[in-house]
Amino acid sequence: MSNRILVFYGSYRSDRLGIRLAHFVVERFRGRGVDVELIDAKAVGLTMLDRMYKEYPKGGAPPPLEKLASQIREADGFVFITGEYNWGVQPGLKNLTDHFLEEWFWRPAAIASYSAGRFAGARAATAWHGTLSEMGMVVVSSTMAAGPIAQTLSVEGKPIGEGGKALEQAFPRFADDLLWWMEAAKMQRARKAPPY
Template sequence: MFKVALIVGSVRRDRNGIKVAKWMEQKLKERGHEVFFIDPMELNLPLLDRMYKEMDNPPENLKKLRQMIVDADGYLPITPEYNHSTSSAMKNTLDYFLEEYFFKPSAIVSYSVGGFGGVNAAAHLRQILSEMGTPAISSTYPISKVQTVFDDNGRLLDEKHDKRVKRFLDEFEWYMEAMKKQREKGTPY
């Protein structure tokens, strides 16, 4: 159906976000989507020195990342909240590119160990994504007390999320379809 770049926002050793990411990957695949699983820890991304387009000889891991970003119909960043913001790993992963994101939607998933589900990180990430040309859908998907939602193997423990995620992904699909049709007609620039 669609190609979705799922972007993991944490590189911590004992990260909860990988559980969220694998669950979201499963939900997207159940709907027939192809998922590009972008994990900055696996890609071993260096700190940004210059944007991809400015590199004379980009490393293979960045070539691979760029291809996933270009091929995607939409982006699903999964961000933790660190100090009321998104993570440096998320920002570093996103900032290698710009034009590659244009005119494709994003849908933000945020999480925290506290009761607010990373909503501050989601709000900050929404500003960043908008500036980068990938507008975020109006809904976000915050997950509060993430450590109680999944077991150590990433299995969902709180079934209310299976019901809630449907509406979120329905909206994301609507935007991916609408924006893909418009891109096929041509873009403003």
Template sequence: MTKIAIIVGSTRPGRRGRTVAEWVAGVAAQEHPTVDFELLDLVDVGLPLLDEEQPALFGQYGNEHTARWARTIGRFDGFVFVTPEYNHSVPAALKNALDFVYAEWNNKAAGFVSYGLHGGTRAVEHLRLILAELKVATVRTQVALSLFHDFTIPAPAEPGTFTPGPHQDKTLITLLDEVVIWSSALRPVREGALA
């Protein structure tokens, strides 16, 4: 069975990402009942700031939290990253989680559900570059959620209510289809790399 992680990329209190990730998980379960989707919240993972002595490329993980994270990421065939845009880029917690391991990301597929004032598009631009270095194939379709149109926010400091436009469901379904197809298509590449 294909396994896809839905990764919540923000750890900030009051974040909107968990609600968005739950929406992704709900649509995914309905559209792809034969695929195992699992929500991975970086708050629950609890990684410290990168503290490995060796670069992740060498695969010599010295800390138990890194080995645990490597086992977690290694279980999946693909990923859907749910990310806000912070200062035109990726949240620090997400970049940190990506940097901890290397081979466990390789030869897998990923899609992006982003949100922000400009739909989180600049965070995704950076993620595409980072993931290319980690040998992750990213799909073209992206869900870009606008804080103005896809959330009802009574005050800037409040998370508000997630109210995605009807077109977002269609875009998400296309994104999920692409991630599932590419995750499956890359299986022989992953298996060849392990041989």
């Protein structure tokens, strides 16, 4: 049974450090034989939310929105790579997720956070947990945190130093947790239609 994961990353900054964590997560899942794709909010380039995908007439959404809706519907699970901005979530990632609702339903999500400081984005991860739950996803209990990110992952997303070792140790449980819930949700969706 193949699994498809979308990894979402949302920084729009010029010098993006969190992309290191996104690459680390993508490469580690690929190493497990998982079909994984990075969705970079900056590359997708959605405008600030004016209309949700579902508010467009069928087939009338802008092409990037239409493509992303299809990708989300076809995925079995999601990973959200979140930086922490002033104790909160990144606006680019939040804007991307808010364009959709029903497309997210009945699939699990995992959160990997980072920051330039020692709290490693923990406050943003906490904020995302409630948001993703409200959007119809089951959020797995295992998380990963990288901080200070520049001392945890190299530019190429390779683990460095003690923080990198800790990230390497955290990944197997993080991945196992998400993959278990993905398979459970997939089997349940095949067995019985969601209630709404």
